[in-house]
Amino acid sequence: MNEPLNIVILGGGTAGWMAAAGLVSLIPPGRCRVRLVESEEIGIVGVGEATFPEIKNFNDAIGVDEAEMMRATQAAFKLGIEFVDWGFEGSRYIHPFGVHGPANMAHIFHHLWVRARQLGLNSDIEDYSFAAQAARSCRFELPDAHRPAINSAYTYAYHFDAGLYSRYLRGLAEGRGVIRTEGKVQRVAQDPETGDISSLELESGETISGDLFIDCSGFRSLLLGETLGAGWEDWSKWLVCDRALAVPSERDELSPYTRSTAMEAGWRWRIPLQHRTGNGYVFSSHFIDDDEAASSLLRSLETKAVGEPRLLKFQSGRRVVNWKNNCVAVGLASGFLEPLESTSIYLVQIAIMQLIPLLPSKTVDPRLRDEFNRLMDLQYERIRDFLILHYKLTSRDDAEIWRYCAAMEVPDSLTRKIELFRHSGIIERYREGLFTPISWLSVFTGQGLIPESYSPLADATPDEKLVAQMDQFRSDLRDRAEEMLPHDRFIDRYCNAQSAAAVEARP
Numbered sequence: 001m002n003e004p005l006n007i008v009i010l011g012g013g014t015a016g017w018m019a020a021a022g023l024v025s026l027i028p029p030g031r032c033r034v035r036l037v038e039s040e041e042i043g044i045v046g047v048g049e050a051t052f053p054e055i056k057n058f059n060d061a062i063g064v065d066e067a068e069m070m071r072a073t074q075a076a077f078k079l080g081i082e083f084v085d086w087g088f089e090g091s092r093y094i095h096p097f098g099v100h101g102p103a104n105m106a107h108i109f110h111h112l113w114v115r116a117r118q119l120g121l122n123s124d125i126e127d128y129s130f131a132a133q134a135a136r137s138c139r140f141e142l143p144d145a146h147r148p149a150i151n152s153a154y155t156y157a158y159h160f161d162a163g164l165y166s167r168y169l170r171g172l173a174e175g176r177g178v179i180r181t182e183g184k185v186q187r188v189a190q191d192p193e194t195g196d197i198s199s200l201e202l203e204s205g206e207t208i209s210g211d212l213f214i215d216c217s218g219f220r221s222l223l224l225g226e227t228l229g230a231g232w233e234d235w236s237k238w239l240v241c242d243r244a245l246a247v248p249s250e251r252d253e254l255s256p257y258t259r260s261t262a263m264e265a266g267w268r269w270r271i272p273l274q275h276r277t278g279n280g281y282v283f284s285s286h287f288i289d290d291d292e293a294a295s296s297l298l299r300s301l302e303t304k305a306v307g308e309p310r311l312l313k314f315q316s317g318r319r320v321v322n323w324k325n326n327c328v329a330v331g332l333a334s335g336f337l338e339p340l341e342s343t344s345i346y347l348v349q350i351a352i353m354q355l356i357p358l359l360p361s362k363t364v365d366p367r368l369r370d371e372f373n374r375l376m377d378l379q380y381e382r383i384r385d386f387l388i389l390h391y392k393l394t395s396r397d398d399a400e401i402w403r404y405c406a407a408m409e410v411p412d413s414l415t416r417k418i419e420l421f422r423h424s425g426i427i428e429r430y431r432e433g434l435f436t437p438i439s440w441l442s443v444f445t446g447q448g449l450i451p452e453s454y455s456p457l458a459d460a461t462p463d464e465k466l467v468a469q470m471d472q473f474r475s476d477l478r479d480r481a482e483e484m485l486p487h488d489r490f491i492d493r494y495c496n497a498q499s500a501a502a503v504e505a506r507p
Helices: 013-026 054-061 066-072 109-118 130-136 162-175 222-227 290-300 344-358 366-392 400-407 412-424 437-446 456-460 463-482 487-495 497-505
Strands: 005-010 032-038 076-078 080-084 092-096 157-159 179-182 185-190 197-202 207-209 212-215 232-234 243-249 258-262 266-272 277-283 310-313 317-319 327-329
Touching: 005 013, 005 207, 013 032, 013 054, 013 162, 013 344, 054 066, 054 157, 054 344, 066 162, 066 487, 066 497, 076 487, 080 130, 092 130, 092 437, 109 456, 109 463, 130 463, 162 179, 185 222, 212 222, 222 327, 243 290, 266 290, 277 290, 344 366, 366 400, 366 412, 366 437, 412 437
Parallel strands: 005 032, 005 212, 032 179, 080 258, 212 327
Antiparallel strands: 076 157, 080 092, 185 197, 197 207, 232 317, 243 277, 243 310, 258 266, 266 277
16 A cells, blocks of 8 residues: 655645545545644634535535534525626626526526517516525525425525634544644745755744645745745736725624625625624725725624724735645635635635545646646636626726726636627536536626527527416416525524524533
């Protein structure tokens, strides 16, 4: 049997403990040894409270009990993201986690909808999404996975306290053999011939050697960026926001969706958890100063603030490579895309899940490294284009930021997607990347871009029959959504954190 691969993870937080839990849970015993180095003196960003449905796949894969995790992290369910005032002031739409129309017609349904609109049907595309209708009604139940039905054509994600999620995964990972070392790195030692990282020397004097190093050191990118010199690709000309203010407030309505509201210099988030509501303002320092942004955020809160706004400075972009020599960067150490579509934790997850099948032996095969970098490039670039779409596709001209975004030149890859949809309703499909045609359709139409024409396949149904079928399906969706439990009542039954805490506190 080959000697185990020694993997050293630098940094805790969400990225570090997701990496540790994923490696120790999914790799067969004896294949690797995992050690995580972190310092409690070094703060973490920790504002990632909203997730994408893929997080459930990760949790299931590593053997997480969903209800237990949700109780431990004060979590609630998430069926999508509501965008307010993005296309124009007064606009409102939901990007849902589920198909539009019957599940077996997802490939053609929006073409039928475009045709029905041309026949006079007055409706929004989200009227035909069960996830969107349930979100609007503040209702929830687990999807019925055993039969094709209206209430099986959706998925869900979570709102949770990212700090508590890290703590939960730490307990799981340490229970499965991950060794945690407390300490700050004083020096990174490199092999003089190859440039590979050979060890981390801590302030305590301890030296930690490894074969593969995973950099989860946050924006600093101590290993990949500072030590190995991986360059940075700046995307701020398209994603102009470079600041975020985060502040919790008292618990509000437990709605099963994230809300993003366009503001005078960026946008504001609202994320309801069981014990509080997460709020924040993502903005550009070119169009507003920090103090004014903080005042604007506090004025907009729907419940009383708990604490003072915390400022985070960032630049949207990524490292030109995510894996160099024997070091792989995960999370903020590899790049940052603003949290408009809750992709930060997804990018951590996908890096881990794409790394595991490509794990090297003691010596890194450059073919494995190149493939990992290719896959991560696709992930970052496709998410980048989708985020830019929200800013570019606006008719707002009431503030400088929106005028800039509407006029800016965007990547050719995005221009092609916009024009293809504008002309004929065609949405590019790809295998590698987070956002499916459902997501693109939601933002295209939600921000006012309706195709000029549709697929000839949509002409198969007679006019009156098509309109009647669309009306009936919309009515059936609303009726079925209203039969679900209110979201807060479902939480109380399934994963109430307060009830669990009360039970644990009993003598």
